Amino acid sequence: MINEQYKAMLGGKSVIRSLSEYATARGAAIGYDNVFDYSLGNPSVPCPPDYTTTVIDMYETVEPVALHGYSPSLGIPSVREAIADSLNRRFGMGYTAAHIFPTTGAAGALAHALRAVTKPGDEVITFAPYFPEYQPYVSGTGAYLTVVPADTDNFQINFSAFEAALGPQTVAVLINTPNNPSGAVYSEATLRRLADILRARQTEYGHDIFLISDEPYREIVFDGGEQPYPSKYYDNTLSCYSWSKSLSLPGERIGYVAVNPRATDADLLVPMFGQISRGTGHNCPSSTAQLAVARVIDETSDLSVYETNMNLLYDALTSIGFDVVRPGGTFYIFPKALEDDATAFCMKAKDYDLILVPSESFGVPGYFRMAYCIDTEKVKRSIPVLERFAREVYGL
Amino acid sequence: MINEQYKAMLGGKSVIRSLSEYATARGAAIGYDNVFDYSLGNPSVPCPPDYTTTVIDMYETVEPVALHGYSPSLGIPSVREAIADSLNRRFGMGYTAAHIFPTTGAAGALAHALRAVTKPGDEVITFAPYFPEYQPYVSGTGAYLTVVPADTDNFQINFSAFEAALGPQTVAVLINTPNNPSGAVYSEATLRRLADILRARQTEYGHDIFLISDEPYREIVFDGGEQPYPSKYYDNTLSCYSWSKSLSLPGERIGYVAVNPRATDADLLVPMFGQISRGTGHNCPSSTAQLAVARVIDETSDLSVYETNMNLLYDALTSIGFDVVRPGGTFYIFPKALEDDATAFCMKAKDYDLILVPSESFGVPGYFRMAYCIDTEKVKRSIPVLERFAREVYGL
Structure with missing residues (x-):
């Protein structure tokens, strides 16, 4: 029916x-x-023209059975390694391939990250203004989304409202920086204060609170600035990324989740993503897209x-x-x-x-x-x- | 947590x-x-070499912003139309683009079809021998899978066991023909008898029973034979397909669901698939893969x-x-x-x-x-x- x-x-x-x-x-x-x-x-x-020439080169030179074969269920190992290496170079992290899970864009990344660290009935907190699709993303897992009112002075975080909203029912906090729709880039001070609060509440409540960080706009920062990397400030962070904006590939559906190596059960989370995929019909992004982004990993449009x-x-x-x-x-x-x-x-x-x-x-x-x-x-x-x-x- | x-x-x-x-x-x-x-x-x-040359041609001639742009949430219209037309030519169906939903392979197709016609606690019946991933595919929706014992004489359907298993709790029946692992091709007689039983039980129970037909091996039939098209025999059929086997593209994750135009709520089902995608992080298969298979729609390896x-x-x-x-x-x-x-x-x-x-x-x-x-x-x-x-x- x-x-x-x-x-x-x-x-x-x-x-x-x-x-x-x-x-x-x-x-x-x-x-x-x-x-x-x-x-x-x-x-x-x-x-970037390199993306186009890379794909053409792969189609001209790689054996089709290898190029189009099934990815292993956790993604293509060489691609996972290239992503880990790139993040380590840029942000001084200690990722290995085992912490990286390629996904169908940021939507696929969030679907896995959210399911891995929530169960039905749990609360996920986000901050206004927020991307409206967070509502179906979260409700699709059985958890519910609580929205903390905006800090309209500068669209950083309204910390007093956040501290009032946080409670033992909160198992994850979902941030998006640089932010859609405000364009705000969370500062290092904002990320440090957020991390301090989360660590204190983890201790108080006696359970993990994961930070799920949605970062498709990571490379679009103005005035020569950089987005401080949220996972550097808080161990229990799952970084969700998409090449939709940085490489202008939204239709190719290619992104990843990166699990902070110091997160609780860091070594279990990627294998759990693999189990989650079996129920949602995800089964990896396109093999062509995985292999191609790995070859242009440090480029942008x-x-x-x-x-x-x-x-x-x-x-x-x-x-x-x-x-x-x-x-x-x-x-x-x-x-x-x-x-x-x-x-x-x-x-x-x-x-x-x-x-x-x-x-x-x-x-x-x-x-x-x-x-x-x-x-x-x-x-x-x-x-x-x-x-x-x-x-x-x-x-x- | x-x-x-x-x-x-x-x-x-x-x-x-x-x-x-x-x-x-x-x-x-x-x-x-x-x-x-x-x-x-x-x-x-x-x-097929045409697939490779098609993709190279697209990368050489199509404007990248168009080639890699977001698909509309229900898939690329020209692709949906090409799929409908091909199925109509081959099987005498009356599909329009509105009945076709491109997916990330058959796994993505089944994830949408199952969610659209079940709710948590419902029963889905399948027939042994069956593809083991049907267990997580079904349990991921909250429904449960009941397995009808095999007809080991010829691996068609054990109808007496099927009729005993069917009940008011059954909302969908999941078949796979040609079958993994037996290699059996359900005959026209098998499909007719299956349809007759389902129609009678729909009337008896006063609710729809959907047939979810998983058909990735549709084109691999021996002795010059053909797989009779299950949807021709039963209106409430959702046909799930993947080009993984016929075009040897398993890593590209490209397939579809085709909704029988005479199914109950046929015009609602594809828009419902779009809503389901929002919760599972699916958001369409790769735009390149969609556009490329549409150009070689009647070919196989x-x-x-x-x-x-x-x-x-x-x-x-x-x-x-x-x-x-x-x-x-x-x-x-x-x-x-x-x-x-x-x-x-x-x-x-x-x-x-x-x-x-x-x-x-x-x-x-x-x-x-x-x-x-x-x-x-x-x-x-x-x-x-x-x-x-x-x-x-x-x-x-």
Whole structure:
């Protein structure tokens, strides 16, 4: 019989996807060039040419039976080793291949990390603003998500609200830095304070609290800065990664979980991920994608366009009169809406063919997200439209 | 905290994988050429050259941002349409793109199909002998698997045992034809009788019973025969497919679910699969793999070696004195062991470097499986060893 739970979810379409579909339809009507579509976080720059030539080279030279054969259930050993080595070089960690589990992107990584350290009925805490898919990701495991209100001064962590929310029922904390949708990059001070609190509560409650760190935007950091590596500050950390943004490969579904070697049961967690896969139908990412990313492990796409776009938008928005925290990374910006009702605000913007995402589904009222992974030329053309919209509708 | 359920599964390593790892280790010691490794169902023939040239062409000519962009959550529309059209041409079905959901292989397909039509506590019935991974696939959904004993005369369906097992608690029946491990191809008569029984029980119990049909070996049928398409005989059928065997692409993780257009809620099921994906971290197979299989949709690898190997082994086994049903397809054969304890039999075979899989985990005692997706030359060399083993240990 049809499963009523999933049937009931059919209404629950993502606001972002609905807006993106509207933008596509509107584009078909008036020309997509005329729609300022800031809805979707789909990378706008190509993968590095080395990725393309690597795959072509593999298809031309590697025996097909080897290239397309089953991965071992925990991933291709040489790929796991290349990932461990790269993380060790960059972040001074002590990973071996045994701590790395290749996954179908960050979604696959989170599906495994969450199942490994929760059981149905447990609490997972995250911080607003947060990626809306965290709700189905967590509820799909049987655990539930508690959202700590935002620190709207700078979109770091609201620690007083976090300390009040934490309790013996909390078994995992889910962070996302650089952050979608705010663009905030958690500072070393933020990560140290978070780790101190978690360690104290582990002792107090007598059980582990895992930090699940979702890091697909790790390499998109502005002003020459770097994202401090969360796992360096807290042993019980599972780092979830995707090459969707850094190599512009979202459709290839390739990422990993990296288990901190000092985590509780560190040596059991990757084999447990393998068991979890058997129940979810995961069974490793594409063998081509695994082998190819391993060959370009320290490369990225040319990500500079995102910083260019961010600076253009940040300057324009502040000069128009928006209240906005300057993003430290990602390709998102998260200004305050010009009225309390962010959905009403975004509906009015649609009349100007400005496609903005209201903030309610990110767990913060009164803001909106712009995904500026679009052509710089279009960002420039959108600025007078933003000005006109703010002036005509809100008198700015 | 570490999930104790998955931790407890860590002992539960697949017998097939353990034997395969033994074969690899033994091969390192004495030369893999000297190990007659019949353990693993990993295709031994390359993908069609067209697949390779198609992927190279796509990487050389398609804009990377398009090639590697996010798939829509229900899969790439042109790919879904190509799959529907191909199935309609071959089997006279009435699929549209709306009935097709691309997945990460058959494991991904089964994960979605099972979740869509069961809820925790429901019963799913399958038939021995069966693929051992059906246990974690089903238990991962919260439903439970009931195994109907084999019809060992021909490895079609033991209908009297099936009719006794079926009850109001049964919501789905899971079949696999051509069958791993027996090589049986369910006949039209078998599929008709199965459908008649299911229709009668649907009426009697007043609820749907879905047929989940796992068909990765669909194109590997011997003697010029064809696998009758199960969905033609029963409306409430979800056909689960993988290109792992027909195109020799197991590592690329590419397959689909096809929903019979006359199934109950046929138009809801694919959108429900999309909701299920959000909880399991699936989010579509690789975009490259989706686009590439669509371009070679009616091709297969040169699968003839499997029939050559089957005939060699079937003739040898029968002439040695084994009791064996001739496979109609796949690359497996499932003879009766020469003693009641199949595991003891296979352990003794290991001393001859014959790697055979005992039948207990397939739900039938006293048999063994040989996966003959290996070089024909090695099959030929293994025959005198099989003869010597049967003579020296069992006096045949």
